[in-house]
Amino acid sequence: MRILLASAEVAPFARVGGLSDVVGALAKDMAAAGHEVSVFLPRYAAIDGEKFGIERVAEIGSLAVRMGDRDETVEIHRSEMPGGAGVSVYYVWHEGYFGRDGIYVDPETGEGYPDEVSRYALFSRALILAARELKLRPDVIHLNDHHTALAAAYLREYHRDDPDLGTPGIVFSIHNLGYQGIFDKGLLPELGIPAELAAPGGPLEFHGQASAMKLGIELADYVNTVSERYAVEISSTAEFGLGLEGVLGDRRKADRLVGILNGVDYTVWDPSVDPLIPARYSADDIGGKRECKMALLERSKLEADPSRPLIGMVSRLADQKGFDLIREAADAIVELGAAVVVLGTGQQEYHEFLADLADRHRGAVAAHLAFDNELAHWIEAGSDMFLMPSLYEPCGLNQMYSLRYGTVPIVRETGGLADTVDDFDPALGTGTGFVFQEYSSGAMLETIGRSVDAYRDPTAWAGIVARGMALDYSWTASAARYAELYERSREAAVAREAAPSR
Numbered sequence: 001m002r003i004l005l006a007s008a009e010v011a012p013f014a015r016v017g018g019l020s021d022v023v024g025a026l027a028k029d030m031a032a033a034g035h036e037v038s039v040f041l042p043r044y045a046a047i048d049g050e051k052f053g054i055e056r057v058a059e060i061g062s063l064a065v066r067m068g069d070r071d072e073t074v075e076i077h078r079s080e081m082p083g084g085a086g087v088s089v090y091y092v093w094h095e096g097y098f099g100r101d102g103i104y105v106d107p108e109t110g111e112g113y114p115d116e117v118s119r120y121a122l123f124s125r126a127l128i129l130a131a132r133e134l135k136l137r138p139d140v141i142h143l144n145d146h147h148t149a150l151a152a153a154y155l156r157e158y159h160r161d162d163p164d165l166g167t168p169g170i171v172f173s174i175h176n177l178g179y180q181g182i183f184d185k186g187l188l189p190e191l192g193i194p195a196e197l198a199a200p201g202g203p204l205e206f207h208g209q210a211s212a213m214k215l216g217i218e219l220a221d222y223v224n225t226v227s228e229r230y231a232v233e234i235s236s237t238a239e240f241g242l243g244l245e246g247v248l249g250d251r252r253k254a255d256r257l258v259g260i261l262n263g264v265d266y267t268v269w270d271p272s273v274d275p276l277i278p279a280r281y282s283a284d285d286i287g288g289k290r291e292c293k294m295a296l297l298e299r300s301k302l303e304a305d306p307s308r309p310l311i312g313m314v315s316r317l318a319d320q321k322g323f324d325l326i327r328e329a330a331d332a333i334v335e336l337g338a339a340v341v342v343l344g345t346g347q348q349e350y351h352e353f354l355a356d357l358a359d360r361h362r363g364a365v366a367a368h369l370a371f372d373n374e375l376a377h378w379i380e381a382g383s384d385m386f387l388m389p390s391l392y393e394p395c396g397l398n399q400m401y402s403l404r405y406g407t408v409p410i411v412r413e414t415g416g417l418a419d420t421v422d423d424f425d426p427a428l429g430t431g432t433g434f435v436f437q438e439y440s441s442g443a444m445l446e447t448i449g450r451s452v453d454a455y456r457d458p459t460a461w462a463g464i465v466a467r468g469m470a471l472d473y474s475w476t477a478s479a480a481r482y483a484e485l486y487e488r489s490r491e492a493a494v495a496r497e498a499a500p501s502r
Contacts, residue, residue, distance in 0.1 A: 004138035006040045006127050008147035013047050018397045019175045025265035028085040029479040040127040042098045043091035054079040060133050065126050068190035076130045092126045117183040121191045124151035137166040140486040144173045146181030149216030167497050169489030172220035176394050177234050177242055181212030221492040223257045226395035227416030231259030262395040263475030269401045276377040283469040296382030300341050300366035309338045309455045312383030314376045317346030322389030328441035330357050334364050336452050343368040343375055380405045385451050389444045393417045403468035409433035410451050432468040
């Protein structure tokens with residue numbers, strides 16, 4: 001198949017969170033399976049053009065993208081996915097929208113860009129025009145999260161029966177329903193979106209406003225999310241559906257909503273090959289993990305005590321990730337005898353909390369309030385445990401990275417965390433981590449206490465580590481399910497276009 005993947009971020013070019021890792025790894029695996037894969041993302045100013053060999057696509061020149069009553073000029077650039085993956089990567093460049101220091105957030109203010117909807121509408125419309133000019137004729141267009149959802153509307157409204165595009169199926173992936181791309185209907189003329197799409201009962205309408213996420217769900221041939229548990233949660237409960245549980249439930253009943261667990265790119269996240277960590281190791285020879293721990297303790301200015309359990313976190317600092325629970329229990333966690341190292345950026349209140357916590361518990365708590373990919377690898381390799389007390393978690397990747405690195409996950413039973421981590425049972429000698437159900441600081445603290453107790457039993461701990469490192473969450477199975485979904489989407493698109501009415 002000819003597959004077009006569109007995303008606001010793609011590893012290794014532009015990375016903010018797990019979305020980029022997923023799209024980058026999926027593209028490589030689909031290409032390795034013999035499919036022709038093209039990836040589209042914005043060309044942000046932070047992307048290193050020289051490093052990735054990015055060049056302007058000369059045969060296109062500039063494209064005029066209609067935005068309301070004006071044309072915006074964009075350029076299409078191109079490179080290849082590193083590592084000989086055979087994936088063509090196309091970038092949409094617009095100096096005003098993407099020539100900024102940040103991707104989603106202005107580094108000077110710490111706030112999201114106020115014109116986010118217009119930025120990604122331009123990207124969504126431009127990628128369709130570029131695919132047409134390049135005559136890619138994709139069999140399927142795979143859109144990811146609300147940033148690219150409007151592309152479904154542009155494709156349906158302006159490019160029906162376009163011989164240069166063909167009849168692609170549309171797959172829409174929900175990576176996090178908490179970010180829906182909600183905007184005022186007054187923006188519709190500027191975005192070039194017909195008003196009827198946002199009329200009451202329309203695919204874009206959402207409680208008097210417009211939701212790009214809802215539109216993607218409604219217009220796609222198939223919708224998927226990134227774990228089976230999360231697919232059930234968002235389509236059956238108001239708690240997780242966030243106002244979209246009705247439309248998602250309808251899509252699930254029609255067998256048009258599926259859960260496909262994200263995979264891990266083990267060419268990047270595996271301690272036996274990881275070039276970023278201080279020492280490599282494997283399940284057969286885990287000795288290098290101690291060296292990684294000592295290096296991490298030194299780098300983080302923590303007490304150099306290898307016997308003290310070290311809890312790591314690499315996370316967006318946000319309510320969703322459970323930082324309200326951590327704030328309530330932080331001092332008690334240290335009193336359990338554990339050290340803590342956190343890496344991340346996010347809500348200012350959690351920056352301030354973590355900075356104060358590290359200052360009060362010097363030698364026991366380290367807060368790295370930044371984005372640092374190398375340090376993320378160090379924390380995965382050097383920590384004994386990895387804490388993810390999320391309010392909700394569509395899939396999560398760090399718990400799967402942690403399992404491979406012999407770093408035992410401590411997670412709340414939700415979404416992909418529930419699908420990938422089994423609670424330790426000392427009586428049976430089973431389990432790969434520690435799991436709690438109730439979203440409370442007390443439940444989290446009790447579970448951390450269980451993990452600290454198990455850590456002090458070397459035999460039990462070695463068993464937990466070994467079971468986790470033996471698991472295989474590679475993309476092989478997930479990519480096969482995506483290929484099946486793409487085929488079903490292509491067939492649905494052909495049937496849809498052949499139908500007598502729209």
